[in-house]
Amino acid sequence: MKLKTALMGAVACMAMAPAAYAERGADGNVKVLYSQAVSIMNAYLSSGTKDVEVGSLVLEPLAGFDQDGNVIPRLVTEIPSVENGGISEDLTTITWKITPGLLWSDGTPVTAADAVFSYEYCTHPEGGCAQAARYEGIEKVEAVDDLTVKIIWTAPKPNPFTAFVGATSPILQKAQFAGCLGTAAPTCTEQNFKPVGTGPFMVTDFKVNDVVELAANPNYRDPAKPAFATMTVKGGGDAAGAARAVMETGEYDYAWNTQINPELQAQMEAGGKGKFVSAFGTLVERIEMNMTDPSSDLPEGERATAMHPHPFLSDIRVRKALSMAIDRNLLVEVGYGNAGRATCNLVPAPAIYASPNTDCIAQDMDGAKALLDEAGWLMGANGVREKDGKPLKVLYQTSVNAVRQDFQALIKGWWNELGVEVELKSIDGGVFFGGDPGSPDTFQKFYADVEMYANNFDGTDPEPYLAQYLCDKAPSPANGWQGENINRFCDPAYDALVAELATTRDMAKRGEIAIRLNEMLTKDSYVVVPLVDRGRLSAHSNTLGGVVLNTWDSELWNASDWFRIK
């Protein structure tokens, strides 16, 4: 991995050099392919990553993240800190200074009022803003003067880089969106499709869920960028088709999220028309253990709730044995190749939050068998373990996805070897992740013993992510099955530690607590069984330079630096 990072650095350096004397728009057209098509350019009303990322070509936040997760300035002169006085000593305010002379693509100046407006837009109670979590804990956002924005938090905020930082909380132009507050937000079609922005490009044509045509922003802050005069972002198809268009037919320059099987990756790469790039963020494919009884014999309303603990998964030895039987490295090799690595952690990054735990990596079938024997589950006649006359049988569900189905089959094989009978179930992603309380197949309802999916957290601070496992966040009929504590894990010590994290301001101490919380969920309890740290895999042609993959911000974060290698 080190080599790869070094190579990426080299590419980045190369990108700087020619771009410095390049001229805006000198390199013609660049074609980008998203296997999920873009449906809106406004991140606040978006329904997915693809919208946020393509939107980030036009709409920018005050600051963003670089490929290592560091905060970098975009529309501001510098990143506020306690040292430079931008963040108050008590951590309750943060002050941003907008770069003087900055213009919107329509030629009007960017002011602090635009930032205040963006805050009002997203926090309007009837607007249905998808990124409202970025503005949580804010008492007030005010414009001190034309170029100074001050955010006042309701309580000390150890990580103030949520509002106006990263592609999910961009600045909207007040003049353009003034009539789009609240219930009017969705009706502003023209604004949502062709926003006026500060980014390197601006929209010239927008076809919903199909194609976005962009042109270089004439008022972009760096007069030499972007190198491309126009950009086409096409959507649709699948990952393999997208990879093929870049790596084999050479029709496109860049393909987003080309998650294909490792062998096909190798074969396409051998074609020599392009290369795959990968980078790791916080996305972890995991198995979640159900701590409650999902049996269909229980009446609706009691099924899969804390009223009935799980008959055998509530025993940590069973959970641990199931985890020990898994060979994570093989999963990576079959499913992800270079775009994945085995992990035992729920929070695999950033470095200060990542636990060094690697105990689970080595498969230990004999140890797992011994553990089940110890727990009283003895081998029955037909190769299935039994206890008190009941067979050890698990229902293992996940969403429909070729790699997940391969994982299911492999893990079923190992668990069968342990003496566990496994029934597999795959559910359409729209239903599984839809959260419809009427459907029995959502991942929140968890009407199965174990389930597998991937999740990550937004930005670089894992606090809200770890806070998902609080006792009172368990999905249940009372909250319409809308909790995030999918396993119904409940440990008062954990809750107390999460409360402590919320008030801790020292970064090193925060890291320690986060690692402790992560371990309480994984290696101490095996409630969450992490499998693979999934990287982002994208493809670009050999003639496209300047690509640096970034998992902490929009993948197109540095599109202004892209250029054509001649």
Next chain:
Amino acid sequence: MTDTSVIEKPRSQWADVWAQFKTHKGAVAGLTVFVLLILFVTVGPFIWTKDPTFINPDAVQMIKTRNKPPSWEFPLGTDQLGRDMLARMMKGGQVSIAVGLVAMAISILLGTLVGVMAGYFRRLDGPLMRLTDLFLALPLLPLLLVMVMLFRDPLARAMGPEGGTFLLIVFAIGVTSWMQAARVVRGEVLALKEREFVLAARSIGTPSRRMILRHILPNVVSPIMVAATLGIASAIITESALSFLGLGFPPDFPTWGRLLFDGVDYIQQYPERVMWPGIAISLTVLSVNYIGDGLRDALDPRIRGR
């Protein structure tokens, strides 16, 4: 036939049909292939006893046996997890052929019933055809999702997970694919109803039941045959689409449609993996088509007489 000196015994109608069927080369070839396919999927697993879902739990062994080309140990090769393709083709064929035939039968029965009723009885025409319009207009995917949500668990409880899923799938495919057959049959019946022989039969007071069974049905056999052969192909493919949506059999359960779908991902490296199920499906459909051709000729007294 060979000994002309013996006077032939009067034969029953069905013996006649069979004799005519036998002379139809395509039909005999189709029947042979079809019987072979059935034997392959039913008797095959008793001879080739490898487990179609077996994955070597030892990682090193598994890596060694994955993505194998055809060899003596694995006559059709192995897939990306080292599962034996021959065993998977046999197991998959059981389901695919069964689903194809049963779902086709349901859809043809429903279609013919609705089509004949609507075409023959003027009073039923309006309501039945509006019902057909309704079914044609319903979006398939939400309909299937709703059916699965409502009936999967009760059926699985009543018939066991596999039996329940099978019933649900054939029923779902059958219920959503009868409309074309119904429209086609109705069109034919509308025209037949006014033909001389029907009018003649009616004028001597033949009851409706007899009319339909003796006079109408035999004359709409050919479009039904076409609908049936096409129906098998689409049922097999629809089944794979269903399991792809997570609505069908468990994900590790092979079916031809599913093998074909999974194989497309590996088409460049291992083209044989997509060929096997593709050939199997095409052979099934082709053989049924020729059997249908032969049957139609054999059932047509004008041709039989020649």
Next chain:
Amino acid sequence: MLTFTIRRLLLAIPTLLFISLVIFLLVDFAPGSPMSQIPLTVPPEVRMKIIEAMGANEPIFVRYLLWLKQFFWVEPLVMIDGIFGTAYAEGMQRIVSWQSRSPVMDIIWERLPQTMTVVGSAYVIGVLIALPIGIYSAYRQYSWFDQFGTLFAMIGFSVPTFFTGVVLILVFSVNLGWFPSIYDTTLKVTDWESFLKQIKQMAMPVAVLALYNAAQISRYMRSSLLDNLGQDYVRTARAKGMPERTVVLKHVLRNSLIPVVTVIALGIPTIFGGAIITEQVFKVNGLGALLINAIHGSDLPMVQTLTFIFAVLIVMFNLIADVLYGMLDPRIRYD
């Protein structure tokens, strides 16, 4: 026949209203929610807010009546405004997609061209190939032409488009480099060169779909013609010394067209429905892709509007088929 047509048209109104209600209930009842597309990083409280902003939590009959009003009153007004430059629909809420927050009808109009050019021409070509193949196959039953046609049709129908599409891309885009694998919807045909480009990008999706359509229609044509070729009137016509051409193409063909007309009439509305898989393989992004995306995202206003237009077309074309039966065979009467 005229009174029959008028009566059927009048009857179509309650039928369609009923169909629209059934579709609405079905789509609403189906599991899945517009939230499935939103990343898991968005917390539940925010999700509830989004649902509220969409109006998706209103009682179902309120939403249905609102849709009816929007579809039958607001949208026609918008269309009138568009044509005459009036402003009747100003300030009225149009049908808005939940996914893209833009008017559903605008998106449909945007998608119509590529669907019509690709799926529509594939259908026309499919029919144009299928009829002669079907006729000649039946006329020369069991000739090598017929055997080959049968093989071709059966393979064409039993091999799904997700497979043929990928094979075509691998052969003609990757290896030979003749055709683009991605359909460019922004291409405007202005001159000879762009026309050629358009033909090139249409070639593969049209070929895949035309093969599939032709396979089906040629089988119906063949079997129906075979039925009629054995009839007594054919023998009579031949005995009278009528030219073979006239016998087959005029008398037999006309009598065997009823099932073919039925199948074609059922097929034409599906052009509007688009071709879900083929559109996805070649990234045509027509109405099929629109519908499947909307279904996956539980975008109820979009699914409802698309399926309803589809239902209108089905009812219309089935009526046309019924009228055509009467023309092909004047003995058929409906009164």
